[in-house]
Amino acid sequence: MTLIDALGLPHTRGRVPLVLAQLVDALGTGLFLPFAVVYFHAAKGIPLATVGVMLSVAALLSLPAGPLAGPLIDRFGPRRVVVASNLVRVLTFSGYVFTDVPWHLVVLVTVTLWGESQFRPAAAALVAQVADGGQRARWYAMDRALRNVGFGAGGLLGSALVGWGGSPGYTAVVVFNAVSFLVAAALVAAWSRSAAPVAFGPGPAPAEDGPGTGRAGYREVLADRAFRGVLVTVAVFGLCDLALTVLLSAYVIEARGLPAWQPGMLFALNTLLVVLGQTAVARAVEHRRRTRVLQTAALLWTVSFGLFAVVPGEHGALAFAVLALGMVVFTAAELLQAPTSSALTVAMAAERLRGRYLGLEELMWGVARVLAPALFTWLLAKGPGLPWLALGLCCLAAVGVLCRLDRVLPAHVRRETVGG
Structure with missing residues (x-):
C-alpha cells in the first residue's frame, strides 16, 4: 500500500492545478469570511443591524442560484462554470x-452569493x-480537508492584516x-484533461467537459x-452543519x-x-454502502446534540469537557457525511442531469442557511436545550x-459503496 492510499488521498497525477485551485480558493475565502460582518461595519461605517439585514436579504435573493446553475453545468460543463x-x-x-452605499453592497453581496x-x-x-473509478469520496474528502486548511491559514493571515493595518487592513x-x-x-x-492519465481501477471514464446531451429539465429530476x-x-x-457556526x-x-x-477552542x-481525519475516514468507509454511512452520521449527530444539551x-471545567466530547462526536458525524452525500447525489444522476441534481442539493443548503439563524435563535430564546432537541429529532427523522x-433506490445505486 502506498502512502497516498494509507492517508486516504486520491490519485492526483495530471490534476495538480485543480488541487492548487481548491487550496487557493479556500485560502482567499478564509481571509474574508471571519471578517465579513466586521468589514462592512468597521471599514464601511454601516451599523451592525443594517449589515445583518443586508446579508440576510442577499442570502434570500441568492436562493435560486443553485438550481439555475444546474442547466449551465449540464450545457457548458462544470469546468467553465467553476x-x-x-x-x-x-x-x-x-x-x-x-463603494460604501448599502444598497450597492447588497447587490454586490447578492451577486457574490450567486x-x-x-x-x-x-x-x-x-x-x-x-x-478515478472508486475515488470520488476521496476527492470530496480531500477538498474538505484542503478547505479547512485554507480557512485556517486565511483566518490567521486576515487577523494579521487587520491587526496590523486597521481599516486599510480590511481593504487588503x-x-x-x-x-x-x-x-x-x-x-x-x-x-x-489530456494531462490526466487514464482512470485507475474500475468504473467509467470521466466524461468530456462540454455541452450536455439530450433535452431534460427539473421535471425529470x-x-x-x-x-x-x-x-x-x-x-x-445542512442544519446540523450550521449549528456549529450559527x-x-x-x-x-x-x-x-x-x-x-x-x-474558539471548540472550533x-x-x-x-x-x-x-477527513481523508482517512473517507478511505475507511469507501467500501460501505452510502445510506448506511449517512445513517451512522445522523445517529452520531443525535448523540452530539444530546451532549451539548x-x-x-x-x-x-466539566462543561468544557462535555462540550469537547460533544464536538468530537459532532466532527465524527461530519467526517462521515461530508464526502458521502455528494457522492450519493452524483451516483443517482444520469450524467446529462448531473448539474441539475447538484443544483437542487445546493438549493437545500441555501434553504438551511436562510432558516438556521432565525430558527436557532428563536428556539434558544425559548429554552437552552430546545435547539439541540429539535436537531436531534430531525436527525432521527x-x-x-x-x-x-x-x-426505493435503484439497484445499482443501492449496491454501490461510498467510493463509487
Whole structure:
C-alpha cells in the first residue's frame, strides 16, 4: 500500500492545478469570511443591524442560484462554470473596495452569493468528472480537508492584516480575496484533461467537459422519488452543519454563561480533527454502502446534540469537557457525511442531469442557511436545550428517510459503496 492510499488521498497525477485551485480558493475565502460582518461595519461605517439585514436579504435573493446553475453545468460543463463563478467573485470583491452605499453592497453581496452557489455544485460535478473509478469520496474528502486548511491559514493571515493595518487592513483582506479567486480561475482554466492519465481501477471514464446531451429539465429530476428523499436528508444535514457556526457560540456564552474562550477552542478542535481525519475516514468507509454511512452520521449527530444539551452551566471545567466530547462526536458525524452525500447525489444522476441534481442539493443548503439563524435563535430564546432537541429529532427523522431509501433506490445505486 502506498502512502497516498494509507492517508486516504486520491490519485492526483495530471490534476495538480485543480488541487492548487481548491487550496487557493479556500485560502482567499478564509481571509474574508471571519471578517465579513466586521468589514462592512468597521471599514464601511454601516451599523451592525443594517449589515445583518443586508446579508440576510442577499442570502434570500441568492436562493435560486443553485438550481439555475444546474442547466449551465449540464450545457457548458462544470469546468467553465467553476471558472465563471470565480471571475464573478473577482468583480464583486473588487467592487466592495469602491463603494460604501448599502444598497450597492447588497447587490454586490447578492451577486457574490450567486457566484458561490454556482461554484459549489459545479465543483462537485467537476470532481465527479476527474476522479478515478472508486475515488470520488476521496476527492470530496480531500477538498474538505484542503478547505479547512485554507480557512485556517486565511483566518490567521486576515487577523494579521487587520491587526496590523486597521481599516486599510480590511481593504487588503478584500483585495487578496479577489486575487485568490482570479488565481483559482486561471488554474482551472489552464488545466487540460489530456494531462490526466487514464482512470485507475474500475468504473467509467470521466466524461468530456462540454455541452450536455439530450433535452431534460427539473421535471425529470423531481420525478425521481428517491432523490426527493435525499433532498430531505440534505436539508437536515445542512442544519446540523450550521449549528456549529450559527448556534454554538451563542449557546455556550449567552445561554450557559461559560467563558468566551471556549467556543474558539471548540472550533479549533473541529478544524484540527477535519484536517487530520477527513481523508482517512473517507478511505475507511469507501467500501460501505452510502445510506448506511449517512445513517451512522445522523445517529452520531443525535448523540452530539444530546451532549451539548446537557452541558452544566455552573461548572466551567466539566462543561468544557462535555462540550469537547460533544464536538468530537459532532466532527465524527461530519467526517462521515461530508464526502458521502455528494457522492450519493452524483451516483443517482444520469450524467446529462448531473448539474441539475447538484443544483437542487445546493438549493437545500441555501434553504438551511436562510432558516438556521432565525430558527436557532428563536428556539434558544425559548429554552437552552430546545435547539439541540429539535436537531436531534430531525436527525432521527433523517435516519427513517434513509432506511426507506434503501428500499426505493435503484439497484445499482443501492449496491454501490461510498467510493463509487
